[in-house]
Amino acid sequence: MIRHAALHDGPLPVAALTPAALIACEHGAVASFVGVVRNHAHGRAVVGLAYDCYRPMAERVLAQLVVEAANTFDADLSASITHGLGAMLPGDVSVAIHIASAHRVAAFAACRHLIERLKQDLPVWKRERYADGSEAWLKGS
C-alpha cells in the first residue's frame, strides 16, 4: 500500500502525472484526476496565476484527506496526491491525484472525494492574473 501526500514548489513535473508507482497486482483499478491551469475564467482571459499556502497545515490536511478517503472507500487503497504552489502559467499542472483500489467504484469515488475535499479544506489560495493586467484572489472554488 502506498500513501503519498505532498506539496510541490512550482508546476507539477511530468512524473507526477502518472500513477505508475501505484500499480500493483492487488489493485485492479486506478483512477486519476489532473488539474490544469485554465486560460480563461468567467469569460476573462487568464495569463497566469499564483498559489499562496499555509504550508504546515496544508501538508497535514493532504495527509488527513488521504486517510479520510481510505476510511470511507477502501482501507487498502493506495493514494498519491500532490499540489503545486507558487507561480503557474496556463497549461501547467497544479494538482494530481491517483488512486489504486481493488475495484473501479472505490477508485473513482476516492479520487472524486479527494479533489472535492481538497477544494473545501486545503489552505491554498489562488490569485489569477488576467490579460488586461488586473489580478484577483479567487473567493473559494
Next chain:
Amino acid sequence: MPSVRVLYFAQLRERLNCAEETLTLPENTDSTAVLALIAERHPQARDVIASARLAVDCAFVSGAVTLCDGAELAVITPVSGG
C-alpha cells in the same frame, strides 16, 4: 491570558498588509469570539474575516477552544486550491 501568533494569508494578508501578529487572547474562548476580536482590531477587513474559519495549530476549530501560550492561529478565508 496566553500570547498567540495569528497568521494571515492571501487576500486577507494583503488587506491587512500584515502576514502575522502576536495577540493576547483569553485562554478559554471559542472560535467565533476569536474571529470577532480579530475583526474588531481590523475593521478594514471585517467583510473578509466574516467568511473565514479559524485554525489552531494547523487544525480547523469550531466552538469552544482552549488556547495555550505560543499557539499558532490562522484565519482561513475561503480556500481556492486545485
